[in-house]
Amino acid sequence: MTQAQPPLLIVAHGSRDPRSAATVRALAEVVRTQAEGRDVRVAFLDLSEPSVGDALAALHAEGHRHVVAVPLLLGHAYHARIDLPALVEDVTARLPRLSVTVSDVLGPDPLLEDVARDRLAEAGVELSDPDLGVVLTAVGSSHAPANEVVSRIARSWDGAHGARVTAAFASTARPDVPAAVAKLRARGARRFAVAAWFFAPGLLPDRIADLVEQSAPGSLVAAPLGTDPRVAAVVLDRYAEALAAATRTA
Structure with missing residues (x-):
């Protein structure tokens, strides 16, 4: 299939606490409202569904050949440096026609710091x-x-x-x-x-x-960063940065 913009896959950590996945899905809705019709999906590294592998396989089955994954992570720790790249490598080895570009993590970012300070004020x-x-x-x-x-x-x-x-x-x-x-x-x-x-x-x-x-x-x-529109804006910034880099190297 032909698509001007590849899907945006938000990849979150996952949790046994259902509030966590619910917040991620709610944030995805906020991203969609800012994304001007772009296809926005959600996946989890662990403990919640769908898994990264299942989400990418589903996108491939729908005919997508390029996906931009945005890690909903605040730093370059294990999940960003090792876990997610390994999962993506495993999927693309099984689905060689699928290209996955992984963006940078969300943090640190001045907008996220602003949200954290505002959460303090709200408390x-x-x-x-x-x-x-x-x-x-x-x-x-x-x-x-x-x-x-x-x-x-x-x-x-x-x-x-x-x-x-x-x-x-x-x-x-x-x-x-x-x-x-x-x-x-x-x-x-x-x-x-x-x-x-x-x-x-x-x-x-x-x-x-x-x-x-x-x-x-x-x-x-204070409450977590949550579904603030500024968090969604950073997600879209990382998507745009990764897509631009992938286009330059294509």
Whole structure:
């Protein structure tokens, strides 16, 4: 079949928590409203359906020969560097007429930082409060450069508006949430809030909220980035960048 623009396949991590996949699908709807009729699909690396392989096979069966996959990921950790490329390689080995271009990950991006700060404001957080400590929370990775991206964002926020800010990770990396709260308390923070460097609700964000409540009861917890139109805009930016690069090298 002939198509001016290849389909956009949003590839998310996947979760046992159904709220996560529901948020990804809702974000895909927002992307569609901005995408001027472009075919937008969703796939998951693990735990949710459809899998990346099934989604690509379905697109191939429909007659598509080029797909642009946009990883709904915030850093270059295992899933972006190893997992997704391996899945794509496996599919294209079985379906040699299918070409898959994988875009860059979504983060870091100034628009996503704006969304994260707005989520704090929606939770009642005033970043101008000099007695406030903000924990910018992310998943955490064994790949140190991916963690450094989050730490760098936290450093850029630290003191920029008045509040103290530091990063914390839900798994694998350090500091964890209790250590981050203790660090902010030692720097003079008397009130605490949590910013989410996550796309969707799920088990890890819930775990973070529990840890914060244990470490600093009454802390304000911001929602994940979610379905904000600016997140959709970044998805489309990555799609356009990847498609342009594929066209130049074709």
